Amino acid sequence: MVPPPAIDVDVHGVTDTTTLTTPNPLTINGVDKRRAAYPKLAAGIAAVADVDSFKGRTQHLHKPKAHRWDHRFSAESNARRGNSLKGAAKYLRNPGMISLGGGLPSSEYFPFDELSIKAPLVGQFSEPETHENGKVLTAGKHDMANDISLFDVSTAFNYGQGSGSAQLLRWIIEHTEIVHNPPYQDWHCTMTIGSTSALDMAFRMFCTSGESILAEEYTFSAAVETARPMGLNVVGVGMDGDGLLPSSLDEILSNWDESKGKKPFILYTVPTGQNPTGTTQSAQRRREVYKVAQKHDLIILEDEPYYFLQMQPYTGANAPDVPPPASHEEFLKALVPSFLSMDTDGRVVRMDSFSKVIAPGSRIGWITASQQVVQRYVVHADVSTQGPSGFSQLSLYKLLDEHWGHAGYLDWLIHMRLEYTKRRNVILDACEKYLPREFVKWTPPSAGMFMWLGIDYEKHPEWKGEGKGKSILDLEEQIFQTIIRHGVLAMKGSWFYADAGAKHDTLYFRMTYAAAAFDKIDEAVKRFGEGVREEFGLPPLESNGSA
Amino acid sequence: MVPPPAIDVDVHGVTDTTTLTTPNPLTINGVDKRRAAYPKLAAGIAAVADVDSFKGRTQHLHKPKAHRWDHRFSAESNARRGNSLKGAAKYLRNPGMISLGGGLPSSEYFPFDELSIKAPLVGQFSEPETHENGKVLTAGKHDMANDISLFDVSTAFNYGQGSGSAQLLRWIIEHTEIVHNPPYQDWHCTMTIGSTSALDMAFRMFCTSGESILAEEYTFSAAVETARPMGLNVVGVGMDGDGLLPSSLDEILSNWDESKGKKPFILYTVPTGQNPTGTTQSAQRRREVYKVAQKHDLIILEDEPYYFLQMQPYTGANAPDVPPPASHEEFLKALVPSFLSMDTDGRVVRMDSFSKVIAPGSRIGWITASQQVVQRYVVHADVSTQGPSGFSQLSLYKLLDEHWGHAGYLDWLIHMRLEYTKRRNVILDACEKYLPREFVKWTPPSAGMFMWLGIDYEKHPEWKGEGKGKSILDLEEQIFQTIIRHGVLAMKGSWFYADAGAKHDTLYFRMTYAAAAFDKIDEAVKRFGEGVREEFGLPPLESNGSA
Known part of the structure; x- marks a missing residue:
């Protein structure tokens, strides 16, 4: 059927x-x-x-x-009544009405004749491609009056x-x-x-x-x-x-x-x-x-x-990738x-x-x-x-509605999906290579920007049990400082406590693979691994990456 | 000396x-x-x-x-502690530090290679001049790395x-x-x-x-x-x-x-x-x-x-203008x-x-x-x-810092001063022409966008004294509706009460001269005058503008 x-x-x-x-x-x-x-x-x-x-x-x-x-x-919220002046706008529907009402400036005093952005063609989304052959999208000041576009500088740059x-x-x-x-x-x-x-x-x-x-x-x-x-x-x-x-x-x-x-x-x-x-x-x-x-x-x-930023399934270090959405x-x-x-x-x-x-x-x-x-x-x-800013709204309208359309935007999102998959795979491969599995646990993320590394603090040489000697927060700070000394910044899990006053029996670090260059991600995880090894009394990794 | x-x-x-x-x-x-x-x-x-x-x-x-x-x-406000994650940024000063810390996206995934605005040359500020010979100011994606500018798309469009x-x-x-x-x-x-x-x-x-x-x-x-x-x-x-x-x-x-x-x-x-x-x-x-x-x-x-929007002194309908600041x-x-x-x-x-x-x-x-x-x-x-929006910030930086500079901006502000002076004079001239002085009072504004018209409600035929018959708010609404019927929108003074519960013994309307075209301002004030005349039982104005 x-x-x-x-x-x-x-x-x-x-x-x-x-x-x-x-x-x-x-x-x-x-x-x-x-x-x-x-x-x-x-x-x-x-x-x-x-x-x-x-x-x-x-x-x-x-x-x-x-x-x-x-x-x-x-x-x-219940006390909010809305704006009485905006209520007066209904009279502007009367034919021939002249408004001396709203205190909006005349667009003749906006010192802008055009706004342009240069944006990628659909399917040619990379930064070099955009630089090479991106399209310049221009909004004129009076494109609406001149029947060129449904949106323009004189409208977007005024109050909204x-x-x-x-x-x-x-x-x-x-x-x-x-x-x-x-x-x-x-x-x-x-x-x-x-x-x-x-x-x-x-x-x-x-x-x-x-x-x-x-x-x-x-x-x-x-x-x-x-x-x-x-x-x-x-x-x-x-x-x-x-x-x-x-x-x-x-x-x-x-x-x-x-x-x-x-x-x-x-x-x-x-x-x-x-x-x-x-x-x-x-x-x-x-x-x-x-x-x-x-x-x-x-x-x-x-x-x-x-x-x-939902990604392709993770298939492991040397397995073939899952084909992208067709x-x-x-x-x-x-x-x-x-x-x-x-x-x-x-x-x-x-x-x-x-x-x-x-x-x-x-x-x-x-x-x-x-x-x-x-x-x-x-x-x-x-x-x-x-x-939001009229400069932003006009730019996004030109890009999303007039240039890409809904189809082009989904193509862009598929591009992003594959790019983040690559980044996520780089950090996962590095984790496999450099982190001591017996002390650090993680699950491959299927979406987003973050790796969440659980540290088995109970195996830390200085952990003496709850209420004895160093606390989890003490150890977290100590490991954090060691990692910093090894030249990498990761975020302490305790910074993300919903309720800092509640009891916690976990110790985590957060890493992002969104920002750094690919080769830096590998190096950074290596340093993180070295810091953890030092903390847990393991010998440094050989330069070939094995223990 | x-x-x-x-x-x-x-x-x-x-x-x-x-x-x-x-x-x-x-x-x-x-x-x-x-x-x-x-x-x-x-x-x-x-x-x-x-x-x-x-x-x-x-x-x-x-x-x-x-x-x-x-x-x-x-x-x-006292409970605000600031962001713990931002505190971690201090470690980024360590030489060679790699950050897997902040969850900022990489600018390679911003689908923009350039942002441009077309803006007036100093001294050629009018809308037609800007359209004719305005300068296109362009911010590239990596102008900072390429030593072209102190600000660029990759920085302005990221978190700030x-x-x-x-x-x-x-x-x-x-x-x-x-x-x-x-x-x-x-x-x-x-x-x-x-x-x-x-x-x-x-x-x-x-x-x-x-x-x-x-x-x-x-x-x-x-x-x-x-x-x-x-x-x-x-x-x-x-x-x-x-x-x-x-x-x-x-x-x-x-x-x-x-x-x-x-x-x-x-x-x-x-x-x-x-x-x-x-x-x-x-x-x-x-x-x-x-x-x-x-x-x-x-x-x-x-x-x-x-x-x-402070203006030149008002010199009256047919007097010469005060020369602009030298x-x-x-x-x-x-x-x-x-x-x-x-x-x-x-x-x-x-x-x-x-x-x-x-x-x-x-x-x-x-x-x-x-x-x-x-x-x-x-x-x-x-x-x-x-x-604020990075699109806005970058546009204003290009305009104000790189293009106009402080001197050019002051020139622009002088231009605005003279433009608003013209608009203010148009509405004042119209008020002189069309409003019945015995019932409507105003002071020439020296700044801003607004004319404030005091209505002598005690002379209104339907005013019977406080607590008797129509209230000030009743009369305000009645005059407002009459003016609307004459084809002009002005704002009711009561919409601007600081404390609507307090006692008020004044009746005002607010008009703006900022938005409408010059010839419309004259016509609108004429209509306003006709509405007021009707309310106060005066005959309509002759078509030449005199009573």
Whole structure:
């Protein structure tokens, strides 16, 4: 049987949906058809985005609506009323109205006539290829008035909405739908100025001083450093090689002693290539975690900067590589499904970011969550961060929408997948070569930037048992200094404690293979190995790399 | 007598300052000399800026040190410890060290080979001139390694410090010193992602829910909308044609009833071209306000987006214009001195922004405050906003530092001064022509974007006295709707109440002359006048503009 064509059945303005069949999920090919079903995007200065048209007005009607989260918002968030001046903008729809209202500068005083970036052609993604034959993408000042483009300097460089420009937001929403297709009706996206800021704002939206939040027991240190000053306790949830343990999560919540504080309802997690442990939750693991979240009515803050740094399977030092994905479909299918993709309740606030797959300096990310949550986020953004830089938004729009399109971007992500696979393999090969297996343990990461090296401190010559002589933290510092002396910097595991006050019986170091040149990675791991050998009283390696 | 040359007497590495005379203030010409006294700026990925060298190590030693503000920081701010991972960066100074530490992506995976902007030549600033003969400024990916520039794509597009890049920060610090020369030793600057965000962060740094802050009785509505959800009460301070009244400020504070809440110590003020009233505090007014701030130990949040929109004196409809400033010195001297320039105590947190003088879409501003305050700000920025977009920073660096330099930027600001003067004169001429003086009052603004029109509601036919019939807010809404019907949007004064709960006996509308085309401004004011005439029972104007 031939499957029905994967197109969007949206019809602009349709309200009687009873006769519609369940639409097929949006694919890359469906994007053009959906766009064609709506009037050409015309979004001027600080225009409000028509998100429904970007999602397709009938595409998601067969799905359940998100739960309401009124009981979860903080007093601060509940007190946000939105901007009265923006309310006045509705009068600008009156024909012939002249505005002396909003205090926006005239673009004639922006000292820029053009913005250009030089970017790779699809399939010729390497740095030398880009330098050689990259395409210069130019945005003119008045390209919209001159019918050259849907976005231009005069609009992008003026004030915008807290949600970001309609132009780039449309692409982001389409991309999110192609990859995750959230299984509830009223999902929305809004841009952030990066996930670090999004996390700060999410905590303020949901939490109040004195409360607790949940996170992996080793977690992104900036998350803890964001939460603690707000008076939030971070409770560490147990982990294994598949990341966060649903049993640990359930146990903490089921046995929570309310007399010691309100039961937490925010779970902060990095499901893919977790920082610092490099673990990735399997699909099954995520389903189990989601069930626990439903049981205890949690909000999941799904922080996914490394989602597209999922790599090819590791086959070992001298084994042949697994062939790369043969198509966009195969690539997307190879990705672990996100929490967002299984979020029937609208309880996930997913944070995406361009930092690891385009450039951190763009300071553009986005959240996907229920309309209610997104709306709470935007009213805060409107009076704090505002939207991302117009220079960044215009550059990314030119690259992602006009130049690469969704297909070209997936090609880029496949390129990134293979590049990170190479890097990961270099560090794993080096670990095999240089690290003493009897004292150092690791699992090949399947995603992200990080290797997590467990040190068997109980075998350390100076370990005398708990409470006797040197502590785990003492030994960690001692090994750290020895490694520094050998000329390599790795991060101490204790810097990533979710709760520094909790008892820990593990000792780790984090290494990244994302930044250094390939030959330096090998040398660095060698030095690390020498440091560990010295600490554990082993003789130095021979120069050929064997003990 | 010939004055000593206006150069910087800094000598790199000098520690014995006893023999130094008081240095002359930094001037544009002194910048090159100062830069030459230090090693060439070499600031790689996420490099920490050496602010002392940007300020000149001995330039400010003769000044007093800032007061300490330990008693003013909030619990949230006091709890900020800074990032432990960033602490590890110090080991990277060890020669030969290889880093597997920071999780920064390699720039080889940024899909950009170049960023370019086309910008005006100095003195040819108009939009058509820029289009015709603007210069294309290009940043290459590896311009730093190739010794082409001090800043490039590979660095600007990676992660940075919360303070922003050293490259642009140096320019900002020099600019701040040339314009304001703060009279205390340990002033610092750090970039913000715009003053709206800076204000949100400043409130969190100093204030705690339940406290009060002070602001002009009509104030920037987003400031109130930022403060209220944090549980802060905004207390309105009286104003006159010169803006904030020191006597009102002193009275409020001297008579504060501590049993009703902690005495406020934050004064939020827009001293120049205030939003919405358009008032500008004179130099004398500022000195008086500063004295009251000293008396009550206030922190002044000096929000100055319109500082460089100070205009030429208004000479009336048919009088000749005042000639433009003949030199940079004359231009700078014509500016009202800032609070920062008289801040001997380091009690001012000045917020500057490129939004009104370059482009809002840059999302770059900066604060100037004591080192202690700036450091508190940066540790928050590091785990929330981070620094501004690298696309924006690189573009502004190319424009301001490499292309225009400080001199060219002042020329640009003089250009802006004259352009805004023209716009302001157009709206004032229109007001003279079309508004019934017996019911509408205004003062020609000397800075900013706003006209503030006082309506004599007591003469309105439907005003029956307070508490009888229609209220001021009723009449305001009625006039607003009539004006809308006449085809012009102006903002209601009540949207700018600092404290909507306080008693008000004034009725205002705000108009901006910043955005609309010149001929539209004239037409819009005409319509406004027609609406007011209708409301006050006057016959419509003749088509020649006279009653």
